[in-house]
Amino acid sequence: MSIIYGKVAKILDEYTLVLNIGRKQNVKEGMTFLVYEDGDEVLDPDTGESLGKLEMVKGRVVVSHVQDRLAYATSERKETTAEEPHPAQVLSAMMARDHQEKREATENRKKLHVRPNAMSGMPRANPINVGDRVRSIEDI
Numbered sequence: 001m002s003i004i005y006g007k008v009a010k011i012l013d014e015y016t017l018v019l020n021i022g023r024k025q026n027v028k029e030g031m032t033f034l035v036y037e038d039g040d041e042v043l044d045p046d047t048g049e050s051l052g053k054l055e056m057v058k059g060r061v062v063v064s065h066v067q068d069r070l071a072y073a074t075s076e077r078k079e080t081t082a083e084e085p086h087p088a089q090v091l092s093a094m095m096a097r098d099h100q101e102k103r104e105a106t107e108n109r110k111k112l113h114v115r116p117n118a119m120s121g122m123p124r125a126n127p128i129n130v131g132d133r134v135r136s137i138e139d140i
Contacts, residue, residue, distance in 0.1 A: 003135050003136050003137075004021060004025055004026060004027060004031075004033075004135065004136040005021075005133070005134070005135050005136075006019045006020050006021035006025065006027075006033075006133075006134045006135075007019070007020050007131055007132065007133055007134060008020075008035065008128060008129070008130055008131060008132045008134060009070060009130065010130060011128065011129075011130060012072075014075075015074050015075045016064075016072060016073070016074050016075075017035070017061055017072075017073045017074075017128070018070055018071070018072060018073075019033065019061075019063075019070060019071045019072075019073055019134055020069070020070060021069070021070070021071060021134075022066050022067045022068050022069045022070045022071045023066050023067065023068050023069075024068050024069055027063055027066050027071045027136075028063065028066060029063050029064065029065065029066055030062065030063060031062070031063045031136055032060055032061070032062050032063075032076075032136070032137050033060065033061050033062075033063070033073055033134045033135065033136055033137065034055070034057060034059075034060055034134065034135055034136075034137050035057070035058045035059045035060070035061060035128055035132050035133075035134050036055045036056055036057050036058055036125070036132070036133055036134075036135070037055075037056045037058065037125060037126065037132055037133065038053040038054070038055070038056070038133070039053055039054035039055065039056040039125075040053065040054050040120075041053050042054060056124075056125035056126075057125060058125045058126070058127070058128045058132060059075065059076075059128060060075075060076050060137075061073035061074060061075055061076070061134075062074055062075075062076060073134075
């Protein structure tokens with residue numbers, strides 16, 4: 001399967017995007033797309049040659065409807081493990097969940113012995129916006 005590139009053409013709601021690619025570009029229902037923006041350019045330390053730009057991943061969407069030149073894509077289903085928080089607790093619950101996810105992402109890994117002043121820090125992506133880039137990915 002070759003990679004299909006496109007852009008977010010319209011945001012319908014918090015769950016649904018319209019992509020500027022469709023049947024004519026071989027988009028099919030069920031395909032998964034990565035929504036991203038370009039981040040910092042990475043240079044080869046030996047040659048100074050550009051290795052490309054980091055992809056700042058904003059989300060993944062799955063195509064739910066295809067037309068000739070556009071496609072509807074919806075957010076992936078989230079895994080349900082607990083009840084959703086009461087609206088008044090949403091912000092604090094989100095902050096706690098974000099902190100927990102960051103902790104879990106690092107607690108089961110060994111730290112690398114790196115030079116502290118060489119660390120640039122993990123880049124953060126902005127919210128999804130019209131014009132953001134999308135590309136197909138192979139489903140695992």
